Amino acid sequence: MPKEVVVGSGAGIILFMLFLGINVLPLILFGLLAVALFIMFEGQLRDGIKGIGTKTKTINHVTFDDVGGQDTAINEFKEALEFLLKPVEIVEMGIRPLKGILLVGPPGTGKTLLAKAAASYTKSAFVAASGSEFIEMYAGVGAKRVRQLFSEARKKAKREGKNGAIVFIDELEILGAKRGSHQSHMEYDQTLNQLLVEMDGISNDEETRLLVVGATNRADMLDPAILRPGRLDRQVAVNLPDKKGRVKILMIHTQNKPLADDVCLEDIAKATFGFSGAQIESLANEAAILALRDGERKIAHRYFVEAIDKVILGEKLDRRPSDEEIKRVGIHEAGHAVVSELVRPGSVSSLTIVPRGQALGFMRKNTPEHDQYLYTLQELEGQIMVALGGAIAEDIYYGARSTGARNDFEQAWNLAKEIIKSGMSSLGVIAVSEVPNDLAFKECTEILKNVEENASALLNDNRDLLDAVSSRLLEEETLDRQRFLETLQSA
Ligand code: ATP
Numbered sequence: 001m002p003k004e005v006v007v008g009s010g011a012g013i014i015l016f017m018l019f020l021g022i023n024v025l026p027l028i029l030f031g032l033l034a035v036a037l038f039i040m041f042e043g044q045l046r047d048g049i050k051g052i053g054t055k056t057k058t059i060n061h062v063t064f065d066d067v068g069g070q071d072t073a074i075n076e077f078k079e080a081l082e083f084l085l086k087p088v089e090i091v092e093m094g095i096r097p098l099k100g101i102l103l104v105g106p107p108g109t110g111k112t113l114l115a116k117a118a119a120s121y122t123k124s125a126f127v128a129a130s131g132s133e134f135i136e137m138y139a140g141v142g143a144k145r146v147r148q149l150f151s152e153a154r155k156k157a158k159r160e161g162k163n164g165a166i167v168f169i170d171e172l173e174i175l176g177a178k179r180g181s182h183q184s185h186m187e188y189d190q191t192l193n194q195l196l197v198e199m200d201g202i203s204n205d206e207e208t209r210l211l212v213v214g215a216t217n218r219a220d221m222l223d224p225a226i227l228r229p230g231r232l233d234r235q236v237a238v239n240l241p242d243k244k245g246r247v248k249i250l251m252i253h254t255q256n257k258p259l260a261d262d263v264c265l266e267d268i269a270k271a272t273f274g275f276s277g278a279q280i281e282s283l284a285n286e287a288a289i290l291a292l293r294d295g296e297r298k299i300a301h302r303y304f305v306e307a308i309d310k311v312i313l314g315e316k317l318d319r320r321p322s323d324e325e326i327k328r329v330g331i332h333e334a335g336h337a338v339v340s341e342l343v344r345p346g347s348v349s350s351l352t353i354v355p356r357g358q359a360l361g362f363m364r365k366n367t368p369e370h371d372q373y374l375y376t377l378q379e380l381e382g383q384i385m386v387a388l389g390g391a392i393a394e395d396i397y398y399g400a401r402s403t404g405a406r407n408d409f410e411q412a413w414n415l416a417k418e419i420i421k422s423g424m425s426s427l428g429v430i431a432v433s434e435v436p437n438d439l440a441f442k443e444c445t446e447i448l449k450n451v452e453e454n455a456s457a458l459l460n461d462n463r464d465l466l467d468a469v470s471s472r473l474l475e476e477e478t479l480d481r482q483r484f485l486e487t488l489q490s491a
Helices: 003-020 025-049 071-085 087-092 111-121 141-159 185-200 243-254 265-270 277-293 301-315 323-343 377-398 403-421 437-461 463-476 481-490
Strands: 100-104 125-130 164-170 209-216 234-237 348-352 362-365 478-480
Touching (some): 003 025, 071 087, 071 100, 111 125, 111 164, 111 209, 141 164, 141 209, 243 265, 243 277, 265 301, 277 301, 323 362, 377 437, 377 463, 437 463, 478 481
Parallel strands (some): 100 209, 100 234, 125 164, 164 209
Antiparallel strands (some): 348 362
16 A cells, blocks of 8 residues: 555544544554554665575575585685684684675576675675676766675675675676776776775674675676685686486475476486576476476376476577587597597596587596696697597597687697797707797698507597597586596596
8 A cells, every 4th residue: 555545534533633623643643653563673674585685585495405406616605715714713713704705607507696605604794796886877886886785785784793795796807807997087096996996805804794795607707806815806717507407496396396207317417518507497497387387286297298398499508519419529529538548548538528618528637746837849839639539539430520629729739839839849959939930830731640640549549438438428418537537547
């Protein structure tokens, strides 16, 4: 009911009672008391339920168990959160406080969820805002909002009787983009400067320990000042989940739903390659809606299958490769990994065919025990073999390559140039600037041709390893070192 109607009718009733000669003083006092109580409670309610914004948000006790498929991110995150959990030890050891953590990953992978879980884990208050909310046409507004956000975090922690608060800023790239890169850059720059000032103000002595958690899927756009030591200097990658992760997320989002006996979460996970956590949540929800529409009391497997299409078509999954492409990526990555392990045993850390950033697949190398600054000819040639391993594996299976090896070739070409520059090619000792371009080009192609022949022979001789690794990778989507070794041994 509109306020005006209530006030108008109230005044009308009082006038009518006065007209009848009734004493209205107690009624007026009672009314005033009721209004005061209403204002107090409405304020608290609004604080409690308003969503993301410079207003605060209740977090319904999300824990790390509610986040699926992000085990590595959770472990790295927890490690960083120890700083909030051990304030006394930190001061005793003279460690400067950890002020910020940056979560980097595609949309819908659970960054907000992780930040909320971090607040529960560290028993901190939680306030959240999105980068776009700080940006206004008017100078100074953004900076003021940043100040308000930090002050609200401190107040909220006090109100809830907590020692710490987590300030979560989503879409950080909008607020924290490189200075001078926006058209109306004065306002953007002031806002970012204010954030840096607030972060610099966080100290060990404060009553409320603050931690800023930023989230972005474009870490490359951020101003270097924000990533400097003492600011958001810890980065945690939050990637798309692999099959095992998707099963876990499906379990989380179906636990409150009545599933029919024929539902196989493994199969659903298999069919949802490239889905983010948010898309899996939406899938589970859609399946339930479809079942309800058919008047069913339980959700059968076919509803999940139908919902997959709905999510794919409805949301237009960007960059979802076809099954054939996924297979090619698996073979390509297996090629890199097998060559790498044969050329330098112990060099493969993990491999995956789950898209990450711009890459459709990825092989992560083990960091060598010691930093290496000098390379021998054999080592450089080994690195070229690894770079070419992906394309060669594609050749072996399909008799043709794809555009997926473009970056590998560039890397191989640069390594070949390094061989020439270091006087290790057939040109002997040379000064690069004096070598005619066509001669350097010819030498590069010659080096690459020879190394390619060696890599091809190596992979063909170890075809059993390539078969085993590629099929296990396609089956499981991600292989850590342990699983990769088991696969090699079983081949
Ligand atoms: P954005 O970058 O778009 O802000 P985000 O990475 O912060 O996205 P969330 O907001 O955390 O993603 O996820 C949205 C919803 O999707 C969550 O509330 C949850 O229901 C579901 N979800 C996303 N990721 C996961 C996950 N890893 N485990 C379980 N649920 C998830």
